[in-house]
Amino acid sequence: MKKSELIFDGRFGIEKENLRVNYFGELSLEKHPEVFGSRNQYITTDFSESQIEMITPVCNTVDEAYDFLENINNIVMLHLENELLWPGSNPPILPDEDVIPLAVYDDIEKEQYRKYLALKYGKKRAILSGIHFNFSFSDELLRILYEESDKIKTYEDFKDQLYLKVTKYFMKNRWLFIYLFGASPVFHESYMKQCVELSTEKKNGGCTSKGMQSLRNSVCGYRNSDFFFLDYRSYYKYKQSVSRLVDEEKIKQDSELYTAIRIKPLNNHIEYLEFRFLDINPLFATGINQDDLKLIHMFAIYFAQLEDFDYDEEQQVTAGINQDISAQSLPDASLIANSETTENIYSLGLALLNNLNSYIELETINKYSDDRVIQKSIERLKTIEKTYSSILKSSIDEKDYISFHLSQAKYFLEQARDYSFALAGFADMELSTQLLIQSAIKTGLTIDVLDREQNFIRLVNPQDHHAEYIKEATKTSLDKYSQVLVMENKLITKLVLAEHGINVPTGFSIAEKKTAIKLFKQGDLPKELVVKPNTTNFGKGITIFPYEYSEKELIEALDFAFSEDNMVLLERFQSGKEYRILIIGDEVAAVIHRRAANVVGDGMHTIEHLVERKNESVLRGKGYRTPLEYLQLGKSEIDFLAYQQLTIDSRPAKGQRIYLRENSNISTGGDSIDFTDNIHASYKDAALQAAKALDVQICGVDILIEDISKPATPNNYSIIEVNFNPAIHIHCYPYRGTKRNIGDKVIKLLFDNKEKF
Amino acid sequence: MKKSELIFDGRFGIEKENLRVNYFGELSLEKHPEVFGSRNQYITTDFSESQIEMITPVCNTVDEAYDFLENINNIVMLHLENELLWPGSNPPILPDEDVIPLAVYDDIEKEQYRKYLALKYGKKRAILSGIHFNFSFSDELLRILYEESDKIKTYEDFKDQLYLKVTKYFMKNRWLFIYLFGASPVFHESYMKQCVELSTEKKNGGCTSKGMQSLRNSVCGYRNSDFFFLDYRSYYKYKQSVSRLVDEEKIKQDSELYTAIRIKPLNNHIEYLEFRFLDINPLFATGINQDDLKLIHMFAIYFAQLEDFDYDEEQQVTAGINQDISAQSLPDASLIANSETTENIYSLGLALLNNLNSYIELETINKYSDDRVIQKSIERLKTIEKTYSSILKSSIDEKDYISFHLSQAKYFLEQARDYSFALAGFADMELSTQLLIQSAIKTGLTIDVLDREQNFIRLVNPQDHHAEYIKEATKTSLDKYSQVLVMENKLITKLVLAEHGINVPTGFSIAEKKTAIKLFKQGDLPKELVVKPNTTNFGKGITIFPYEYSEKELIEALDFAFSEDNMVLLERFQSGKEYRILIIGDEVAAVIHRRAANVVGDGMHTIEHLVERKNESVLRGKGYRTPLEYLQLGKSEIDFLAYQQLTIDSRPAKGQRIYLRENSNISTGGDSIDFTDNIHASYKDAALQAAKALDVQICGVDILIEDISKPATPNNYSIIEVNFNPAIHIHCYPYRGTKRNIGDKVIKLLFDNKEKF
Structure with a gap:
């Protein structure tokens, strides 16, 4: 160079x-x-x-x-x-x-x-x-x-x-x-x-x-x-x-x-x-x-x-x-300019700054461009x-x-x-990683960003030099590669959980669309059905029929699912609300319920306006850099409104909650509501058992529960997925409820079993 | 049903x-x-x-x-x-x-x-x-x-x-x-x-x-x-x-x-x-x-x-x-048909088989279709x-x-x-997995195929019920998820290896094509260069310039690499031959050299014919189901022949080796030659150190060595890649040299530290 x-x-x-x-x-x-x-x-x-x-x-x-x-x-x-x-x-x-x-x-x-x-x-x-x-x-x-x-x-x-x-x-x-x-x-x-x-x-x-x-x-x-x-x-x-x-x-x-x-x-x-x-x-x-x-x-x-x-x-x-x-x-005070003369602060200072400026202007590359830095100083010198x-x-x-x-x-x-939630200089990284880095700073760990785009960092204990490599905040050394692959495969996950006596949705996998259509025609499919690809995340490709569905609807759902994977699961729909139970080590670190993207009417404003207003929160943004994501008004939302006989110009009554989407993912504008202390302990136990059965330390257990106040039975809940890379920021900054410091828990688990520092 | x-x-x-x-x-x-x-x-x-x-x-x-x-x-x-x-x-x-x-x-x-x-x-x-x-x-x-x-x-x-x-x-x-x-x-x-x-x-x-x-x-x-x-x-x-x-x-x-x-x-x-x-x-x-x-x-x-x-x-x-x-x-011997009559074997047997046949024909679904089974039995009865x-x-x-x-x-x-190498009933799975299953059978482990397409199996020790989940033979519980992700990222891998004093190619990463072109124009790129994407496998997107190259060639290489990843590595080309050192646990399990797809002339036949003949070996096939892959005569091969002023109709002299490709991957028809016992111990040590630095149990270390008979120095070798999912079949069935039973070693490592069985 x-x-x-x-x-x-x-x-x-x-x-x-x-x-x-x-x-x-x-x-x-x-x-x-x-x-x-x-x-x-x-x-x-x-x-x-x-x-x-x-x-x-x-x-x-x-x-x-x-x-x-x-x-x-x-x-x-x-x-x-x-x-x-x-x-x-x-x-x-x-x-x-x-x-x-x-x-x-x-x-x-x-x-x-x-x-x-x-x-x-x-x-x-x-x-x-x-x-x-x-x-x-x-x-x-x-x-x-x-x-x-x-x-x-x-x-x-x-x-x-x-x-x-x-x-x-x-x-x-x-x-x-x-x-x-x-x-x-x-x-x-x-x-x-x-x-x-x-x-x-x-x-x-x-x-x-x-x-x-x-x-x-x-x-x-x-x-x-x-x-x-x-x-x-x-x-x-x-x-x-x-x-x-x-x-x-x-x-x-x-x-x-x-x-x-x-x-x-x-x-x-x-x-x-x-x-x-x-x-x-x-x-x-x-x-x-x-x-x-x-x-x-x-x-x-x-x-x-x-x-x-x-x-x-x-x-x-x-x-x-x-x-x-x-x-x-x-600034008019006299300084000793050299052994013979004096000059005031203003003129002597100006000369120095101007000389600096002339020199810097000669350089082809000025990292502190637009002259702001020197000019502001000159102004400060000029104007008291x-x-x-x-x-x-x-x-x-x-x-x-x-x-x-x-x-x-x-x-x-x-x-x-x-x-x-924000970490200066790391705003381009996922919020989950930023939160982990915050905990690392608080703990005094050395931080190496290995690959910003991949959210790949290394934390080092400066005392014993123990290093931990971490990608996307929860991909760590704590989990075995094979077990991550098990979780990545919904079919195998279900098999393992079922073998351990944990409730999972009943259903089966198909490799061809026609198999499902044949079963549908024979009346051999559940009346309330979930169609989902075997190995994807973020709710991509999933269709839920909590009601009777037509062959046409089924075919659309199959096409959607097969666009994500060549193996598709057909599962009986389990009623209830979905919760995400976050497991860190052998404890339930947090529980949230994700509510599908929604606005609450005030009797005056349109849905479009309510969405804009909700999006003004500093907590909302785009691409996992903020605790929550923007609500959108794209095709999915407009279709879903239409299904409810609404448009973006409808004006919901005061207090009326209007859902914009069927899926409750945070990534599509959903709200996160902390339930860590409001859920019957038996569901936490079930999630912990699931993590143990899968032999994993960090995971997000998605569970459908009919009534969180009543204890778990073989029929009133179902674990629908276990995620090996759960976001942590949704628990740290829920839309409603107690904030949970997950970053600290991850750091503790990663470093506490090692030599103390 | x-x-x-x-x-x-x-x-x-x-x-x-x-x-x-x-x-x-x-x-x-x-x-x-x-x-x-x-x-x-x-x-x-x-x-x-x-x-x-x-x-x-x-x-x-x-x-x-x-x-x-x-x-x-x-x-x-x-x-x-x-x-x-x-x-x-x-x-x-x-x-x-x-x-x-x-x-x-x-x-x-x-x-x-x-x-x-x-x-x-x-x-x-x-x-x-x-x-x-x-x-x-x-x-x-x-x-x-x-x-x-x-x-x-x-x-x-x-x-x-x-x-x-x-x-x-x-x-x-x-x-x-x-x-x-x-x-x-x-x-x-x-x-x-x-x-x-x-x-x-x-x-x-x-x-x-x-x-x-x-x-x-x-x-x-x-x-x-x-x-x-x-x-x-x-x-x-x-x-x-x-x-x-x-x-x-x-x-x-x-x-x-x-x-x-x-x-x-x-x-x-x-x-x-x-x-x-x-x-x-x-x-x-x-x-x-x-x-x-x-x-x-x-x-x-x-x-x-x-x-x-x-x-x-x-x-x-x-x-x-x-x-x-x-x-x-x-068949003419008399049997007692009932308490009063006798009948010979032939007629009594025929009646039974015909009755069976009539019944089975009534069934809509006959799993043993085409009547072969019953008809063959009838024939055997008819014709002594x-x-x-x-x-x-x-x-x-x-x-x-x-x-x-x-x-x-x-x-x-x-x-x-x-x-x-073949395992009946598992021929649709990758050979590496088949070999592991062979070892499991030999050892008496229970085998569950969890997902055939994904080559995902579970092995269970029937004595203590300890289960191991294994995908593609070498994705196991032995490796930590984070360390697999480290290996997946070439840039991070290089960083870690270099920190541990292990030779890696000197070079840097770029995110934009123009950066490389600018450096080229300034004369700031190595004269002998390797262009490769940051995170892919199987040699995809890699171009090697072991000689001076033009801007046009560089641009092509960059386009090729950027088609695989948005981060591309530019590295100084290290001369020497490439070896794959397979690490299982804390030992070097095998070393092979991969020779690019080639044929040896006989002074008579065309390259096309020689390729066909080489492909007749039972060891060659398609899609990792056989120890070696078919040689191909596609665009890459024809271009590479043209570069050598050859066509598929050329007739190489007796003993003359003609290379069909520049890259030596087995997947494109390369030959594998075992070198486990023929390589200086210092290179094995370097590979073991690399695995230790990366904190991994199973990996394939790709290393360029100038002269395998001389000890390693800071300049005469370079570790160019560490693979987290090394194929094992290439070592078990090399084209030349000693077969290495890798399946047994993986099984031993997975189960030996556990309770004995």
């Missing part, structure tokens, strides 16, 4: 610290939620027990990392009990220093380090939360750049030098990012006393000063109190300069060096860069605008091709001063009202500091609840 | 006793072959250790039972070491009485009973072998007959009475069957002295008398020495009369009652009838003409609708006399030369008793060897 096609390639990751609060906006003093376990790679604690840390895996694009953060964020919000995620860098209502809990670890060294930090910086400062953005160039790009270089250095040294150059440019110009991304202009009066006292504007418990962009990146933020010189001339020298700080006991360990950009090594060479200047932005549910990450990425690409320079002590001091200015100033801090200040002004943050937190939670 | 459609329905089973002999025609003194185990339900021992008993399962038709007997018979013949099955009722060269071994049992009572019989009847008599035919009417028919009856009795008593009536008719007329089916006219001079002395014709060690049809059914046969009266008026009375014989110590137990038809009860009522008068017919490999069984079946149907009668003592005595006459007389005994006598006359039987035995064995 060519360089121009690779410059946007890289590896990206996001980490976010986030405080938990109660509904009064007070820092939570509760333990870290147990549901996430103690060794979750995505969800853990940071400095404080009340501070959740979210960590995305390494991703191939900014969007992918952002989406993953959104998913973690949603999962965390949805699993907090009577708590909210505090949507900002600056803390909520804080108790006294000594009451703020430190994070609890098994590791005594970790605990002691936190005690040391608490003492040195103060807990209130230490719980200031932020976002870290991790980035590295793709190896392929680095290799090409190395090939183009003079090759005097080794590849590894070349790479170090490149990352050092990028770091230096970022360090030198970090004031711009702090200014542009600053989103912590106001803080609560319960924050550190000296900072409250420094504030010039105080109102309703909120403290700020004119021009304040980012408390967190200011002198009141979490940073080293002294200026530390670092030697950027080579990675070796850099390490030496850091070691010196440790030797001189200025810092205890590398991680106490709170630089705006942290250099992350692997095997003694720089592996990636961590950008640490990002505030949690209360305007965004995730705490970050993904365009801001893209801007950083573009600058990294841009800086990488600039001339190298010597980032000496003077320049480092200057950059520090510039940071302090930009963190709490208006468009900065995050201005928007935040005026929003806080309308309410007060605590109310504003709480209302944002609640709004984000509401949104997460409404779309809790 | 109507009665007329049911009268031929029933349940059928065959048992055959069969002596083992050495190649001199002497009774074998070796142990029962271990390969069949000690508790095989199909293959066991009878009176003597040298006497194999073959037992078919209960079948739904005569043909089915017959086919099963043929299969058992072939399997037994093929697994005897340096021995033959003696193809007749009368014994081979016998040693002295005391040397003839009794069957060895764990059960002391069984052994003692045999010792008692040996003493009472003599071992030489006791090893006379025969065929027993078991029959019962279908329950459905019996129910209808009961409904039509006066219903004075219970259904069970009605059934008993019906079977008793049929038994009586058969007992009364048994002389006819003994005459028609008699096939033991000559016996060896080493048989019992008194019988040798009774013989009037002796020649080359063979003894006979004029008109001898069946030694076994004569006074020299294995039967009770006294006349025993049995009370047939009711089943209760019948049992009483048998008990009386035991009480009077005339017989030791029921089974010592050697009646021509034995009544078989279940729960104190008659369940089925056992016809015991059938000799082993040396003219047939199985020892029986299946038409003879059909004649018995038709008589059973016919007798069932005749008037009942009282089979009193006088009639029983008469029937015994008639049996003795028919067993050793010509057509009786089995006449044919046998003259055949023995041409050689001698021992030589004739040995040559028949060897001929039957040769036939079994030539078609050893």
Whole structure:
């Protein structure tokens, strides 16, 4: 591949610290939620027990990392009990220093380090939360750049030098990012006393000063109190300069060096860069605008091709001063442009952004096309009202500091609840798979999407590396191939179930249409009949005659069934309602009744209108990406309405339920209604016995039951099908009734019998 | 269903006793072959250790039972070491009485009973072998007959009475069957002295008398020495009369009652009838003409609708006399027709057969249509030369008793060897499945064919009832569903193998044709390329460019691949030969190389002729029913010949091998050559590692190897595919090289970890 096609390639990751609060906006003093376990790679604690840390895996694009953060964020919000995620860098209502809990670890060294930090910086400062953005160039790009270089250095040294150059440019110009991304202009009066006292504007418990962009990146933020010189001339020298700080006991360990950009090594060479200047932005549910990450990425690409320079002590001091200015100033504030001149934030920033823009425009392929990212930043620089801090200040002004943050937190939670079935970045996959991935994130399993189109994923326990391959959420290692094939064949399934004394529809199979017609003419077919193909799914090719039928109707039904398979089953129709009993392992995980696509009249509107209205629900969509599917008004529905002497223009009476289809499949717009706790236990037993007879762990048992309140007898129910690939989303998000978390059950079954993690 | 459609329905089973002999025609003194185990339900021992008993399962038709007997018979013949099955009722060269071994049992009572019989009847008599035919009417028919009856009795008593009536008719007329089916006219001079002395014709060690049809059914046969009266008026009375014989110590137990038809009860009522008068017919490999069984079946149907009668003592005595006459007389011999008249065999037999014929012709549905069965019997009655005994006598006359039987035995064995891959009654199923069923029979597993078209069977261990469901021979419970899906997806398979350090073709996948064309134009595609769809089998959609290729050729290849899947793999071509390594459990079960369809010239004939000649092999056929498939001369072949500047009319030089196809699949006429013992162990290890990485028990690893004699390196081989449903027949019957018994290995893996049987 060519360089121009690779410059946007890289590896990206996001980490976010986030405080938990109660509904009064007070820092939570509760333990870290147990549901996430103690060794979750995505969800853990940071400095404080009340501070959740979210960590995305390494991703191939900014969007992918952002989406993953959104998913973690949603999962965390949805699993907090009577708590909210505090949507900002600056803390909520804080108790006294000594009451703020430190994070609890098994590791005594970790605990002691936190005690040391608490003492040195103060807990209130230490719980200031932020976002870290991790980035590295793709190896392929680095290799090409190395090939183009003079090759005097080794590849590894070349790479170090490149990352050092990028770091230096970022360090030198970090004031711009702090200014542009600053989103912590106001803080609560319960924050550190000296900072409250420094504030010039105080109102309703909120403290700020004119021009304040980012408390967190200011002198009141979490940073080293002294200026530390670092030697950027080579990675070796850099390490030496850091070691010196440790030797001189200025810092205890590398991680106490709170630089705006942290250099992350692997095997003694720089592996990636961590950008640490990002505030949690209360305007965004995730705490970050993904365009801001893209801007950083573009600058990294841009800086990488600039001339190298010597980032000496003077320049480092200057950059520090510039940071302090930009963190709490208006755009007309003067920055030190070089040792002799000053220039204001606006003009210096504009120059940088324009240079970036000119460079990026030269590149043939711009992944972040349509100029939106750079242009929006330029606008923010030009118009003070468009900065995050201005928007935040005026929003806080309308309410007060605590109310504003709480209302944002609640709004984000509401949104997460409404779309809790959806998983960002996985919307092209089936909902059942998305739900399983949600459970995997919550549990801390590593997720590899192996084939998106096939909904084929791999989950790995990061502790013992045990891997599970899963297709379409329920095709797993738990089931034996032969038993899946048994279930795929309705005739064999019936045989096995009948052998085990389980009720199945009486009937027989035919290979030729004429056999059925002959039997019909002889009067040897059941009066109420079901005609279905031997081996298909989703109700395709099935006709039900719950009433007397004509030879013509039978022939049509046969043609329909034979179009799906060359073996067709003729079964006596069992009266009753159909339920789907989902078996996971040796338990009934859920029971639903599927009601055929329908609308309920209001005495005013047409069926067409009622259908449109019902389809407006966010729960409905197309192709198994949502909990329910759109109702349709195609030929089947219109025919079925006509059979009831109705058209799409009919206006049903108030409360009158009109069915649009005979079959109750969710895929054709049916409603799912949870019955897990409302069905006689004997039917659950029958379904479990069926699963046991078929020797399967995961299956969906379709059962016709005359009366769910009465116990099963040899005549009042019939298992009509056992599905080896049952959808799980219909149980997780039923149209009515209790939601059942099936994803967790599948994960538990897959991983619990293995080594613990 | 109507009665007329049911009268031929029933349940059928065959048992055959069969002596083992050495190649001199002497009774074998070796142990029962271990390969069949000690508790095989199909293959066991009878009176003597040298006497194999073959037992078919209960079948739904005569043909089915017959086919099963043929299969058992072939399997037994093929697994005897340096021995033959003696193809007749009368014994081979016998040693002295005391040397003839009794069957060895764990059960002391069984052994003692045999010792008692040996003493009472003599071992030489006791090893006379025969065929027993078991029959019962279908329950459905019996129910209808009961409904039509006066219903004075219970259904069970009605059934008993019906079977008793049929038994009586058969007992009364048994002389006819003994005459028609008699096939033991000559016996060896080493048989019992008194019988040798009774013989009037002796020649080359063979003894006979004029008109001898069946030694076994004569006074020299294995039967009770006294006349025993049995009370047939009711089943209760019948049992009483048998008990009386035991009480009077005339017989030791029921089974010592050697009646021509034995009544078989279940729960104190008659369940089925056992016809015991059938000799082993040396003219047939199985020892029986299946038409003879059909004649018995038709008589059973016919007798069932005749008037009942009282089979009193006088009639029983008469029937015994008639049996003795028919067993050793010509057709003009007089039988006692009733208490006053006599009539000869010919006219009395003809009357019976004509009556049967008239009755059967009245029935609308005759399962044994075209009259062959009855007409052939009539002819045999009319023309003495057509009786089995006449044919046998003259055949023995041409050689001698021992030589004739040995040559028949060897001929039957040769036939079994030539078609050893075929399984009677299962020819419509895939050969791989047939081979597995062969192994199941040999092992004594119960076989249920669940879906013939799908090659779906169930094997059950009759001891512990453990059941295994198997589709297409290698889709079993041994493999996890998820891992089959992994193998089905080439991209994921490659990923997993590469992660485990196993060589796979370098390459990538594309979703759009234009991507490939763009890469081609940029020169970014390998110079030697393989284009293949992501998820298909049997080599469909694959194009190989082992040489430079044009854009046009590439586009054709892409179209071909995209016609099979919407994801296509582009891989670097790995040079070398392709081998299939079959993994069963944790061992390499076989390795073959598949050579593309080819013919070798003789300097005379055209390619077309050579193809025809190669296709004459019994090993070639169509649709996986034979070890190899027909070579074809379709478009692909003609195009490939044209590419070599050849046509089907070209005449290749002597020894010149002409390939008809590029791909080496067996399905397109390729040759399979066994390499199991000729390949460097490191490739077997690589294949085993691949199976382990994929966590599968049964798979076919397709591997390209540069030089099978040199050890594997990171560059000299590549695993190109792992198949989850490998055919086993190609290894069992390779075109060249050692046959590998894969069926046994699959059975062992499926059942050996379970409870022993």
